[in-house]
Amino acid sequence: MTRYVLRRLAWALFVVWAALSLVFVLVHGVGDPAAATLGPRAGAEQLREFRRKHGLDRPLLEQYARYVAGVVRGDLGTSFRDEQPVSRVIATRLPRTLLLGALALAFELVIGLGLGIFAALRRNTIWDTGTVALTFVGISAPTFVTGLVFLYVFAFLYGWFPVGGYGVDALDHLRHAILPAFTLAIFGAATYARLMRSEMVEVLGSDYVRTARAKGASRLRAALAHAARNAMLPVVVLVGLQLSTLVSGAIITEQIYAWPGMGRLAFEAISALDAPLVLGVVLVTAATVQAGNLLADIAIAALDPRVRMTG
Amino acid sequence: MCSIRRTDAGLAKRLRASLLLGALVGAGCPSPPQGPRWQGAGSPTPRRGGTLVFHHESDVRGFDPHTSFDELSNMGIKLLFEGLLDYDADGHLVPRLAEAMPEVSDDGLTYTFRLREGIRFASGRPVTAEDVRWSLERMLHPRVGSPGLTFYTNLEGLDAYRDGRAQHIAGIRVIDERTVAFRLRAPDQTFLYAMAMTFANVVPRENVERWGAEVARHPVGTGPYVLESWEPGVRVVFRRNEHYWRPGRPYPDRQIFELNLSREPAFLRFLNGELDIIHRQSPADYLYLKRSPAWRPYWVQRPSIDLWGYAMNCELPPFDNVHVRRAVAHAIDRQRWARTRLYRIRPTGQPLPPGLLGYRPDLPHTQRFDLEIARREMALAGYTLRDPDGDGIPEPVLTVEMWIGEGPTGQVYGELVQSDLRRIGITVQLKPVSFPVYLRESGKPRTVQSLMTGWSQDFPDPADFLDILFHSRAIHDHDSENRAFYRNPELDALLDEARVERDRERRGRLYERAASIVARDAPWAFTFNSMKLDAWQPYVRDYRPHPVWDNYYAELWLDLPRRRIARQVGGGGTALAWLGWPWSLP
Numbered sequence: 001m002t003r004y005v006l007r008r009l010a011w012a013l014f015v016v017w018a019a020l021s022l023v024f025v026l027v028h029g030v031g032d033p034a035a036a037t038l039g040p041r042a043g044a045e046q047l048r049e050f051r052r053k054h055g056l057d058r059p060l061l062e063q064y065a066r067y068v069a070g071v072v073r074g075d076l077g078t079s080f081r082d083e084q085p086v087s088r089v090i091a092t093r094l095p096r097t098l099l100l101g102a103l104a105l106a107f108e109l110v111i112g113l114g115l116g117i118f119a120a121l122r123r124n125t126i127w128d129t130g131t132v133a134l135t136f137v138g139i140s141a142p143t144f145v146t147g148l149v150f151l152y153v154f155a156f157l158y159g160w161f162p163v164g165g166y167g168v169d170a171l172d173h174l175r176h177a178i179l180p181a182f183t184l185a186i187f188g189a190a191t192y193a194r195l196m197r198s199e200m201v202e203v204l205g206s207d208y209v210r211t212a213r214a215k216g217a218s219r220l221r222a223a224l225a226h227a228a229r230n231a232m233l234p235v236v237v238l239v240g241l242q243l244s245t246l247v248s249g250a251i252i253t254e255q256i257y258a259w260p261g262m263g264r265l266a267f268e269a270i271s272a273l274d275a276p277l278v279l280g281v282v283l284v285t286a287a288t289v290q291a292g293n294l295l296a297d298i299a300i301a302a303l304d305p306r307v308r309m310t311g
Numbered sequence: 312m313c314s315i316r317r318t319d320a321g322l323a324k325r326l327r328a329s330l331l332l333g334a335l336v337g338a339g340c341p342s343p344p345q346g347p348r349w350q351g352a353g354s355p356t357p358r359r360g361g362t363l364v365f366h367h368e369s370d371v372r373g374f375d376p377h378t379s380f381d382e383l384s385n386m387g388i389k390l391l392f393e394g395l396l397d398y399d400a401d402g403h404l405v406p407r408l409a410e411a412m413p414e415v416s417d418d419g420l421t422y423t424f425r426l427r428e429g430i431r432f433a434s435g436r437p438v439t440a441e442d443v444r445w446s447l448e449r450m451l452h453p454r455v456g457s458p459g460l461t462f463y464t465n466l467e468g469l470d471a472y473r474d475g476r477a478q479h480i481a482g483i484r485v486i487d488e489r490t491v492a493f494r495l496r497a498p499d500q501t502f503l504y505a506m507a508m509t510f511a512n513v514v515p516r517e518n519v520e521r522w523g524a525e526v527a528r529h530p531v532g533t534g535p536y537v538l539e540s541w542e543p544g545v546r547v548v549f550r551r552n553e554h555y556w557r558p559g560r561p562y563p564d565r566q567i568f569e570l571n572l573s574r575e576p577a578f579l580r581f582l583n584g585e586l587d588i589i590h591r592q593s594p595a596d597y598l599y600l601k602r603s604p605a606w607r608p609y610w611v612q613r614p615s616i617d618l619w620g621y622a623m624n625c626e627l628p629p630f631d632n633v634h635v636r637r638a639v640a641h642a643i644d645r646q647r648w649a650r651t652r653l654y655r656i657r658p659t660g661q662p663l664p665p666g667l668l669g670y671r672p673d674l675p676h677t678q679r680f681d682l683e684i685a686r687r688e689m690a691l692a693g694y695t696l697r698d699p700d701g702d703g704i705p706e707p708v709l710t711v712e713m714w715i716g717e718g719p720t721g722q723v724y725g726e727l728v729q730s731d732l733r734r735i736g737i738t739v740q741l742k743p744v745s746f747p748v749y750l751r752e753s754g755k756p757r758t759v760q761s762l763m764t765g766w767s768q769d770f771p772d773p774a775d776f777l778d779i780l781f782h783s784r785a786i787h788d789h790d791s792e793n794r795a796f797y798r799n800p801e802l803d804a805l806l807d808e809a810r811v812e813r814d815r816e817r818r819g820r821l822y823e824r825a826a827s828i829v830a831r832d833a834p835w836a837f838t839f840n841s842m843k844l845d846a847w848q849p850y851v852r853d854y855r856p857h858p859v860w861d862n863y864y865a866e867l868w869l870d871l872p873r874r875r876i877a878r879q880v881g882g883g884g885t886a887l888a889w890l891g892w893p894w895s896l897p
Binding site for chain 1 (some may be wrong): 372380457583750
């Protein structure tokens with residue numbers, strides 16, 4: 001187990017490094033960060049000064065070596081646009097995105113798993129058909145439509161939620177997060193519901209569930225205590241894979257609801273060609289993807305005694 | 312058969328139930344407001360107090376007047392800092408920290424300013440002439456890398472200072488505690504405008520030294536407000552500066568700047584009364600405001616002092632031929648563009664925006680849509696147009712590449728150029744690129760064949776358009792501002808003469824001639840000046856869009872306490888019809 005985790009960790013480090021290196025080449029090759037930051041009014045001298053100040057006049061390989069050395073020391077550089085340490089900018093945005101992502105995940109799991117189990121238990125009835133149809137809508141509806149409609153109806157017309165924004169204190173942040181989290185959760189909930197339904201349908205027909213029923217377990221108990229645990233395995237894998245979206249944020253949702261998180265930061269950084277900030281966001285996202293995958297593997301082993309990790 | 316009938320009956324029942332549910336939801340849904348939700352108390356005279364809330368779509372970079380120069384930062388900088396000069400509500404230069412306009416020496420080289428008495432920084436320390444010099448020298452120091460440098464290169468002794476050969480700029484001389492003089496290398500009529508720019512705002516040395524690179528987050532100035540709090544990416548709160556020198560000003564106690572608020576939620580918040588002023592709207596919200604009688608007294612639309620056009624690279628064929636450029640300039644149907652853009656643009660065919668010295672509506676050689684002239688110019692360029700099927704679209708004789716900024720707006724303008732130029736046999740291939748790539752490549756000679764481009768004023772003077780966009784001095788190996796790479800010695804000489812001319816009338820005539828030459832030679836097909844719509848709540852009083860500063864809210868007042876206008880309830884059909892739900896329609 002330890003060897004397996006160590007090997008996975010080494011692989012994760014390699015993937016993060018590869019992603020970072022690729023993005024480094026891309027962001028330094030596609031345009032001029034000096035012109036992007038200073039804008040069209042900047043004269044040739046200011047542009048030269050900017051490039052000198054940020055080391056952009058050095059050969060690309062030297063810039064790369066300096067950047068990697070900085071990352072190893074824990075220094076992610078300074079944002080061109082904000083002139084702030086990248087780690088500080090990310091540290092400000094990350095908790096906001098985590099709050100939104102965690103709430104969205106909670107909605108996804110509660111709604112998705114609930115609907116999936118419900119549809120499986122009511123298989124081949126109108127309720128099952130209705131639920132599946134609903135999940136189709138959830139998967140198909142684009143966020144920029146659902147987000148705007150929810151914002152208009154539930155926040156503006158009914159006034160149940162704030163019209164976008166982040167709020168001023170912890171409770172207010174949570175209140176502001178509900179509607180964007182729900183919008184964000186629709187796709188995931190529909191996906192989980194479909195997955196859970198198909199897994200449950202399969203598991204509910206298996207021998208051990210029949211045995212549990214024969215031994216006197218109620219239908220609900222057999223479903224929740226016996227079938228759901230095994231049906232959860234692919235869901236856990238999917239949750240692990242989707243952990244990265246908790247960190248990278250959701251650009252469109254954050255845009256619609258004016259939620260100042262990582263997704264929006266990534267969009268702004270890419271638009272402004274703020275290379276250190278883009279790389280910082282990539283680093284955090286890539287690391288989270290790897291961590292999510294690893295956690296998913298470990299969780300599978302914990303849930304299914306038949307799965308054992310070997311070196 | 313029986314089971315089929317049962318199913319039919321069941322379906323019908325379920326359908327009826329769904330419709331009933333829909334109707335109930337529709338009936339309970341409040342209707343959207345038809346006008347403002349809040350109105351003022353009706354005070355006839357300005358009152359102090361209240362909090363003004365406004366917004367922007369992105370995040371603010373910082374509040375350092377010497378390094379920040381984007382629209383967003385300037386909105387805050389104008390509340391926090393001041394300089395010797397500023398503009399009044401009509402766009403005329405007026406003294407701000409200076410007690411009067413400067414004395415100008417006979418040779419037009421020396422400008423002497425005297426500071427007002429009793430001016431203090433927000434920290435309470437009095438402002439001196441030494442602060443003015445230190446601030447300018449800080450801004451112009453190579454270490455700071457200010458984008459404002461280009462506006463002050465005429466200061467005597469600047470090169471020696473920047474090279475490290477001199478400790479101070481010889482052209483800035485402190486005469487006494489309240490008097491400071493600036494000496495130029497050559498007369499320059501744009502110098503006073505440069506002194507009104509935020510780059511020339513005065514900052515306290517001790518604050519800059521205390522915070523170093525972080526000073527943009529800890530601004531201290533002489534402006535009407537001080538920074539109370541700043542939550543990055545969320546909001547900035549400004550509080551009234553208790554040391555402000557103008558008695559009774561500013562009126563609102565606080566101004567809150569909501570950040571990262573995109574247009575749609577911003578507009579809904581505005582309708583709710585959570586935002587007091589908005590300055591950008593989606594096309595749908597723009598139309599709503601323009602068509603709503605209830606909102607009519609509370610918005611104003613005005614042209615921005617900017618210029619947009621289709622720039623053609625005069626170094627590259629086919630645009631090295633003036634007849635092709637003229638053909639293009641006459642093939643652009645500017646009225647159609649305005650219709651397509653819902654009249655959020657104002658068509659133009661010349662290089663100076665209205666309101667600037669040298670602007671003449673009837674300028675000779677003004678570019679206008681005329682297909683006959685355009686086709687004649689194509690013939691003069693050696694291209695014979697054939698239209699065998701008689702549909703008004705000749706067979707293509709030329710293919711050109713046009714660079715556009717990524718995003719829907721660039722695409723729309725690209726397609727408008729495409730369809731216009733088809734009518735003179737030119738096929739336009741669009742090349743969408745990111746803004747950084749666009750800036751880098753279009754500034755290099757002989758690289759980009761044509762592009763959609765624009766410019767907005769740094770200060771309200773024709774030199775800020777003509778010198779930067781069309782003078783051959785603005786052509787470099789990299790980062791050229793003259794992106795059409797247009798060279799004309801006659802124009803250069805005229806612009807150089809106009810820049811130093813002290814007689815305003817004569818200067819205006821020189822710029823008229825210059826503008827006429829540029830319109831005639833058509834390095835750009837000039838297309839439009841953009842229009843801006845500002846809307847405000849009824850309780851926001853005396854707001855008038857500033858002709859120079861975008862979103863300048865320092866002079867208005869709030870007619871408080873505001874009163875809620877009774878809100879309509881029911882009539883959900885309206886709201887749901889807005890959403891396009893057919894079952895809610897009558």
